Amino acid sequence: MITTRTQKITILDDITFAIPARSIFTINGPSGSGKSTLLNMLTGIDRPSSGRIIFAGEELRVRSENQLARWRGQHVGIVFQFFQLIPTLTALENVLLALELGKSKLPRRSWRLRSLQCLDLVEMEQYAQRLPSELSGGQQQRVAIARALANDPPVIIADEPTGNLDSQMAHAVFDILTRLTQYDKTIIYVTHDLDLASRATAGLLLRDGRIVQQLHTHLTSGEQR
Structure with missing residues (x-):
């Protein structure tokens, strides 16, 4: 719920679901359905006015803003629709920057190797020294995925990638x-593409801030985030 000077606006209402660990889980719905707000809740950027968000048995809502920022750096990697690579840095340097900003616990001497490993996972190691302007859109998105993997987070959030x-x-x-679930x-x-959504392990369809359908959901005991 968002409160303005004149009214309260409910963005998400009666939202309850679980995400299977090591799955590819899609959030589908038209523009204005609440997808972005839901993502902000899941990453701790926004806080729900009521209810709970549980990650690996811990409630996010009780954490301070500083604690949430540290938590995001360690547990969540984000892939954006428009790549958001630094144009003056090479593919390798963009991934290295994620390690720097995320205050990686890896020894600095191993950062380059870690970055190359991430690029290799997305089949981009051979383009490590290229600038974003020298890459296609698909190649840039692969580099963005490598960047999201740099700090080895257990969760990758892909927002209309x-x-x-x-x-x-x-x-x-x-x-x-999808292959990253093997790791x-x-x-x-998050996607508008129903065809891609149909290929997920599980997912949900949002409309007007409510879940209208849960897709392919099959949880086993203890296997959820």
Whole structure:
């Protein structure tokens, strides 16, 4: 709920769901359905006016803003629709920067190797020295995924990551994200594309701030975030 000077506006209402660990979980819905607000809740950027968000058995709402910022740096990697790579840095340097900003616990001498490993996971190691302007849109998004992996977070949130790509490249990027579940990653994937959503392990469909359908959900005991 958001409070303005004249009224209270409910953005999300009666939202209850669980995300299977090591799954690819899609959040689908039209513009204005509450997807962005839900993402902000899941990452601790916004706080719910009521209810709880539980991550690995811990409630996010009780953490301070500083604690939430540290938590995000360690537990969540974010992939954006428009890549948001630094244009003056190479692909490798963009991933290295994520380690710097995330205050990586890895020894600094191992940062380059870690960055190259992340680029290799998304099939971009051979382009490590290229600037974003020298890469296609799909290649830039792969670098953005590598950047999100840099600090080895258990959860990757992909916010419309294929919305700026053609269909063929969108499916290629989705395939890469799907493969990351083999490395114990949980992928939360926001999309308008019903075809991509249908390929997920589980998911939900939002409309007007409410869940109107839960898709493919199959949880086993203890397997949720």
